[in-house]
Structure formats: structure tokens, C-alpha cells
Amino acid sequence: EADIYQTPRYLVIGTGKKITLECSQTMGHDKMYWYQQDPGMELHLIHYSYGVNSTEKGDLSSESTVSRIRTEHFPLTLESARPSHTSQYLCASSEIGDGNYGYTFGSGTRLTVV
Amino acid sequence: GENVEQHPSTLSVQEGDSAVIKCTYSDSASNYFPWYKQELGKGPQLIIDIRSNVGEKKDQRIAVTLNKTAKHFSLHITETQPEDSAVYFCAAHEGGRRALTFGSGTRLQVQP
Numbered sequence: 374e375a376d377i378y379q380t381p382r383y384l385v386i387g388t389g390k391k392i393t394l395e396c397s398q399t400m401g402h403d404k405m406y407w408y409q410q411d412p413g414m415e416l417h418l419i420h421y422s423y424g425v426n427s428t429e430k431g432d433l434s435s436e437s438t439v440s441r442i443r444t445e446h447f448p449l450t451l452e453s454a455r456p457s458h459t460s461q462y463l464c465a466s467s468e469i470g471d472g473n474y475g476y477t478f479g480s481g482t483r484l485t486v487v
Numbered sequence: 488g489e490n491v492e493q494h495p496s497t498l499s500v501q502e503g504d505s506a507v508i509k510c511t512y513s514d515s516a517s518n519y520f521p522w523y524k525q526e527l528g529k530g531p532q533l534i535i536d537i538r539s540n541v542g543e544k545k546d547q548r549i550a551v552t553l554n555k556t557a558k559h560f561s562l563h564i565t566e567t568q569p570e571d572s573a574v575y576f577c578a579a580h581e582g583g584r585r586a587l588t589f590g591s592g593t594r595l596q597v598q599p
Contacts, residue, residue: 379530406586414574414592416531421586431586463530475521476587478530 376400379464379479386454386486394449394482396464403468405447406476409433410461422447454486489514491579493590501598506567508593510577511559519580520553520560521587526573535562567597 377398386392398405407420408431418431422441436458437451447466451458461483465476490513500506512520518539523531537544537551537560544551548567553560564571574594578587 414594416576416589416592418586465530475533475536476523476531478523478532480528480530 377464377466377477377479379462379482381482382480383483384485386484388453388455388486390454392451392454392484394462394464394484396447396449396479397445398447398466398477399445400466400468400477401444402466402477403444404466405441406465406467407431407437407439407447407449408463408465409435410463410481416463420449454484456486459484459486489517489579489581489588491577491588491590493577493593495593496591497594497596499596499598500567502567502569504567506564506571506595506597508562508575508577508595509559510561510579510590511557512579512588513558514579514581515555515558516581517579520551521578521580522549522551522562523576523578523589524573525576525592531574531576564595567595569597569599571595572597 380395403424405422408416409419417433419433419435420439422428428439437449461481463481464479467476493510521536524534525531537553548565550563574592576592577590580587
């Protein structure tokens with residue numbers, strides 16, 4: 374049973390539209406992450422957060438933005454979607470603790486921009 | 488920063504055989520090594536992890552071994568079953584670093 378929820382699961386949208394992918398967790402985790410997963414399977418970190426009002430860009434440059442106003446919520450926004458944004462987006466969370474770095478992932482949002 | 492290499496990228500075994508997936512890491516400061524299983528249409532799920540003060544850990548049919556000197560760690564699945572078919576990811580964490588570094592994934596296919 375998932376403790377981290379992503380909505381929508383699937384989204385098909387036209388070029389130029391603004392979209393927000395939702396991610397919420399009920400575990401009280403301080404750290405949250407967004408990964409982009411390409412068809413070749415690899416996971417690319419695009420954003421992460423250590424806590425409320427803390428956001429950082431990841432290893433892969435992304436035109437998306439994130440916010441962290443509440444501990445449990447970490448939405449990702451694309452102001453103007455393009456076909457190159459078509460991908461699977463995975464949200465994850467973890468505790469901040471010495472030696473405890475395991476992630477819990479959501480089920481993902483598969484985005485298609487036409 | 489950390490770099491994790493994972494091999495093979497695809498692996499096909501017969502049901503009942505063993506499967507081994509290997510990863511190497513670059514940063515000797517890494518101290519936590521989880522393995523994730525991703526089934527079709529789902530997010531990755533943690534299946535086993537090991538910390539640098541332990542050489543081996545087992546959980547039923549899966550085991551992970553760690554060789555700190557050589558900087559590599561492996562996932563072993565014994566008596567494979569069709570439901571083991573999935574993509575498996577290894578990862579490493581340096582402790583102070585912001586996020587896990589993932590390997591590139593291994594697609595395991597267990598033939599019935």
C-alpha cells in the first residue's frame with residue numbers, strides 16, 4: 374500500500390499547456406525528490422527538497438519548477454509543455470536520519486505532450 | 488561525485504535458476520547500498536539494502552554482498568520465479584550527499 378501518491382497516473386496534453394504533477398506523502402518525510410525516467414530505464418534526478426521552503430535542482434537540467442510549501446506536498450509544474458517533456462515522472466521521499474536513506478517511490482505520472 | 492555502474496543491462500534466466508546483478512561505485516565514502524525492483528507501470532520498490540559495515544545480507548531468496556575494498560556490490564536471486572521479472576536498480580549513498588545515485592538498471596526476464 375503506497376504512502377506516497379502521484380496524480381494523475383497518465384496525462385496527455387497539448388503543446389504549450391501549463392501542467393502540474395501532484396505528489397503527496399503521508400509519512401512525514403522531510404526529503405522529497407522528482408526523477409525523470411526515460412524509456413531506457415535510467416532515473417535522472419531533476420529536483421529535490423530537504424524540507425519546507427527548500428528546493429534544489431538535480432543532476433538533469435529541467436524546465437520544470439517545484440515548490441515545497443507543506444511537508445507532505447511537492448508538486449512539479451511545467452509552464453509550457455513541449456513534446457520533449459514526454460516522459461515518466463517519479464516522486465520519492467525519505468527521512469533525514471543517520472544511515473537511513475531508503476526511498477519510497479510513488480507509482481509515477483506518465484506524461485505525453487502532443 | 489558518485490558514479491554507479493550496473494551490469495548487465497538485460498538478463499534472461501530459466502525459472503529456478505539463479506540471477507546475479509553487479510554494481511560498482513566510485514566514491515569510497517559511500518556507506519549505504521539499496522536495491523530497488525520496478526515492475527511494469529509501478530514505481531521502484533526497495534527490496535533489500537546493505538550498509539558498509541556489513542559484508543552480506545539475506546532475505547529469503549534474495550541476498551546482497553558488498554566488497555568495500557573493490558567497491559562493488561551484487562544482488563543474488565535464487566530459485567527465480569516468473570514474478571521476479573522486472574527492472575532492478577542498484578544505488579549508492581555517500582551520507583552527506585543530497586540524493587541516492589542510481590545505476591542504469593537491469594531488465595530481468597525469468598522464462599517459465
